[in-house]
Amino acid sequence: MAKQRIAFQGEPGANSHLAIEEVFPGAIAVPCATFEDALGTIRSGRADLGMIPIENSVAGRVADIHHLMPTSKLHIVGEHFMPVHHQLLSLKSGSLKTIKTVESHVHALGQCRKLIRELGIKAVVAADTAGSAREVSESGDNTRASIATRLAAKIYGLKILKKDIEDEKHNTTRFIILSRTAKWAKPKPKQKVVTTFVFQVRNIPAALYKALGGFATNGVNMTKLESYMIGGRFTATLFYADVEGHPKDRNLALALDELRFFSREVKILGTYHAHPSRP
Secondary structure, eight states, rough: OOEEEEEEEESTHHHHHHHHHHTTTTTTEEEEEEHHHEEEEEEETTEEEEEEEEETTTTTTTTHHHHHGGGGGGEEEEEEEEOOOOEEEOTTTTTTTTTOOEEEEEHHTTHHHHHHHTTOOOEEOOOOOOHHHHHHHHOOTEEEEEEEHHHHHHHOOEEESSSSOOOOTTOEEEEEEEEESSSOOOOHHHHHHOEEEEEESSTTTTHHHHHHHHHHHOOEEEEEOOOOOOTTEEEEEEEEEEEEEEETSSHHHHHHHHHHHHHEEEEEEEEEEOOOOOO
16 A cells, blocks of 8 residues: 655655654655645645644744635645654764854744853754754754754754753644545544634625624634735735534534625635644
8 A cells, every 4th residue: 555645845854744754654754845835746646645834832823824725725634733842953073062053944043042042152044944954964064053853863864962942842833734635524522623714704894793703602612713915905804714613513504604694705624623732
């Protein structure tokens, strides 16, 4: 039986690669340069699924994904919450005394400020965490360090100088699992179901208030509501929402009907089982 191929954005050893190993052990991780490339790889069939970060408890939402998802023609079939642990990496010949700079993605550097200040080293922004580990490995320079994953250390032959150096121990990234085909989760006893959708309200007074009223009156718990502009226009806003429940549940079905009445468009992106770490 052929192994599943899972697309992700980044280089081998990225946090998304680590998430794939946790959820799909034995699968083939397919690195992609950009989120657009990753979604295109899934859409074309070169990958069976995708593991894509959508938000982080420290850095907030991954804005690109919210813009790309509505037009991606892909479907959310699962989610994964992964605690993020940053490692300080160097060449085998490096040490805390030899390193002068540390390279990583801007968010990783921002999440490890305390140690960077403590060591008195210069932070250098790189395209991503795993890419910085690869560049340090290829440089042969023991004054350069990287902030990346344990997996990156293993892949690029680097030494871990300091383990789990993140400032905030609650640092967690939520990933969504994407597929070309919609696979709505079947309700299971004592297991929450999450439905994700996007909508654009009609241009009438109090449209958003009226559109969301059905979720309150039908007792549907909305766990996320975010807005962003469409095409750079201040007058066009798309809303992205997560709610608890299945669209076939009577209370959610009624709430969605009311939402559609006050909206120009409602598009369900996926209905999937909640990860155990979801509150």
